Amino acid sequence: EDQVTQSPEALRLQEGESSSLNCSYTVSGLRGLFWYRQDPGKGPEFLFTLYSAGEEKEKERLKATLTKKESFLHITAPKPEDSATYLCAVQRDSNYQLIWGAGTKLIIKP
Amino acid sequence: DGGITQSPKYLFRKEGQNVTLSCEQNLNHDAMYWYRQDPGQGLRLIYYSQIVNDFQKGDIAEGYSVSREKKESFPLTVTSAQKNPTAFYLCASSMRHEKLFFGSGTQLSVL
Numbered sequence: 342e343d344q345v346t347q348s349p350e351a352l353r354l355q356e357g358e359s360s361s362l363n364c365s366y367t368v369s370g371l372r373g374l375f376w377y378r379q380d381p382g383k384g385p386e387f388l389f390t391l392y393s394a395g396e397e398k399e400k401e402r403l404k405a406t407l408t409k410k411e412s413f414l415h416i417t418a419p420k421p422e423d424s425a426t427y428l429c430a431v432q433r434d435s436n437y438q439l440i441w442g443a444g445t446k447l448i449i450k451p
Numbered sequence: 452d453g454g455i456t457q458s459p460k461y462l463f464r465k466e467g468q469n470v471t472l473s474c475e476q477n478l479n480h481d482a483m484y485w486y487r488q489d490p491g492q493g494l495r496l497i498y499y500s501q502i503v504n505d506f507q508k509g510d511i512a513e514g515y516s517v518s519r520e521k522k523e524s525f526p527l528t529v530t531s532a533q534k535n536p537t538a539f540y541l542c543a544s545s546m547r548h549e550k551l552f553f554g555s556g557t558q559l560s561v562l
Contacts, residue, residue: 345493375550384455384541384553385494428494437548441493 343368347429347442354419354449362414362445364429372434374412376405379426379444388414388427419449453478457542457554463562464529464536472527472557474542482547483525487511488539488556497540500525501547529559537561 346365354360366374373392377385389398391407398405402423404415414427429442455476464470476483485497496509500519514533519525525544529536537560543551 350491372548382556382558384457384543384556385551387550387552390550430494432548438496439494439551441495443491443493 343431343433343440345429345431345440345442347427347445349445350443351446351448354416354447356420356449356451357418359415359417359419361416362427362447363411364414364442365411366429366431366440367410368431368433368440370434372432372437374407375430375432375439376412376414377428377430379428381426385428416447419447421449421451423447424449455542455544455552455554457540457557459557460555462557462559464559465562467531469528469530470559472529472540472542472559474525474527474554475523476525476542476544476552477523478544478552479522480544480546480552481522482545483519484543484545484551485509485515485517485525485527486541486543488541494541497527 344367348363373390376388379385389405394409396407402417406413426444426446428444430439458473482501484499486494495511497515498517500506506519516528540557542554545551
């Protein structure tokens with residue numbers, strides 16, 4: 342069964358303390374992996390798409406990487422405004438449907 | 452500004468009542484989607500539409516209905532057959548099979 346698991350469920354960091362969020366997946370055929378950011382009471386906002394193992398993408402303090410089994414979202418020297426829930430989704434190559442993880446809630450304390 | 456507009460932001464449903472959630476986009480996207488978000492769970496697909504006058508059931512379509520009469524609009528009706536409707540509902544659109552753009556969501560609660 343296709344599945345996406347994000348860990349940890351929640352992560353509390355001090356401002357400036359770098360860390361990584363994990364997205365592990367099992368899918369019969371991967372077309373792409375997406376990362377989104379969601380603020381409370383709002384819709385998710387697109388961050389990155391990764392298509393092949395070894396690919397990396399960066400945006401400000403965030404860097405996403407992809408292997409054949411998982412993706413990491415690395416956050417470097419985070420600021421309080423980086424606090425949000427980060428969602429991961431994998432897209433099947435057979436029917437283009439997305440399978441979503443439950444998200445990691447990131448809290449950055451000043 | 453281009454984007455997706457969902458309304459209302461908050462909605463309350465009485466027992467036995469049907470309610471309709473609005474979703475409008477001006478991004479000229481062909482595909483539109485409705486997702487349900489519950490605490491601690493991933494987004495679940497209710498319905499999607501790849502083209503006007505056509506739509507398909509997602510993973511949890513029971514108790515919901517949609518229409519796609521215009522490219523810009525994809526309203527969702529939560530019927531009285533949906534026994535556990537309390538959730539955060541998200542509408543999204545995309546160019547075919549590409550990244551999704553989401554609206555700001557509708558929180559539906561039962562009175």
